[in-house]
Amino acid sequence: MFNVNRVRNCTGLYLCSCGTKVTRHEATTDELPDLRPDTPPEEQLRQQRRRVRLRQHCRQRKIDELRATMHKLHLVQHPDVTFGQKVNLAYDRLNAVCFDSRLSPASEMLHWVHAEQVNYDGCTFGVHGVVVGIVLSADVTSLSDMFGVLLHEMVHADIEVRQVPVGSLSHGRHFKDGVKHAVAKVMQHLNDFEQIAGTELSLDAHRIAKATFRRE
Ligand SMILES: [Zn+2]
Numbered sequence: 001m002f003n004v005n006r007v008r009n010c011t012g013l014y015l016c017s018c019g020t021k022v023t024r025h026e027a028t029t030d031e032l033p034d035l036r037p038d039t040p041p042e043e044q045l046r047q048q049r050r051r052v053r054l055r056q057h058c059r060q061r062k063i064d065e066l067r068a069t070m071h072k073l074h075l076v077q078h079p080d081v082t083f084g085q086k087v088n089l090a091y092d093r094l095n096a097v098c099f100d101s102r103l104s105p106a107s108e109m110l111h112w113v114h115a116e117q118v119n120y121d122g123c124t125f126g127v128h129g130v131v132v133g134i135v136l137s138a139d140v141t142s143l144s145d146m147f148g149v150l151l152h153e154m155v156h157a158d159i160e161v162r163q164v165p166v167g168s169l170s171h172g173r174h175f176k177d178g179v180k181h182a183v184a185k186v187m188q189h190l191n192d193f194e195q196i197a198g199t200e201l202s203l204d205a206h207r208i209a210k211a212t213f214r215r216e
Pocket of ligand 1 (some may be wrong): 018019020152156170171210211
């Protein structure tokens with residue numbers, strides 16, 4: 001998990017907003033000998049197929065591990081049904097407007113957890129190509145704040161689905177560009193989103209792209 005400590009001071013509350021950590025599915029191909037120029041073609045082909053199978057196996061194992069880790073978090077129904085419904089609606093609309101519906105629907109993706117279980121407001125569980133789920137803190141009570149957290153996590157999810165080569169930089173250039181693009185799209189449909197949220201939305205791409213932000 002992204003390791004950011006909670007710090008309180010007299011002017012506000014600083015919370016880590018994001019627990020997403022990029023997880024790579026590294027294939028263990030150590031047991032296979034290196035391909036050599038003099039390896040017969042049929043043997044090269046056999047070894048290549050074994051490498052592909054090993055990578056698929058490792059990837060599936062990582063997906064299973066992530067799903068298990070996510071479900072160990074004591075996931076809950078959102079205590080405020082209306083709030084939860086608004087977030088689901090916002091997610092599905094964001095998916096269509098900002099991400100060309102590349103992500104799975106809210107009903108499959110969004111999960112809630114209470115703040116005492118985690119040290120973040122949102123966390124995306126995924127490996128390249130597959131997103132297992134997005135976990136959100138049920139203790140964020142401002143819809144405007146939650147909208148920012150949701151958008152932040154959806155950009156992570158989209159990067160995983162599109163298999164953007166971000167390396168180990170979860171919040172690097174590709175991520176920031178993704179947030180800027182998504183916020184620009186939201187601004188074109190701001191009335192729609194404010195209607196869904198039932199409140200004014202304050203969107204600052206720079207702030208949303210940060211792994212930490214100050215919540216007043
Ligand atoms: Zn993040």
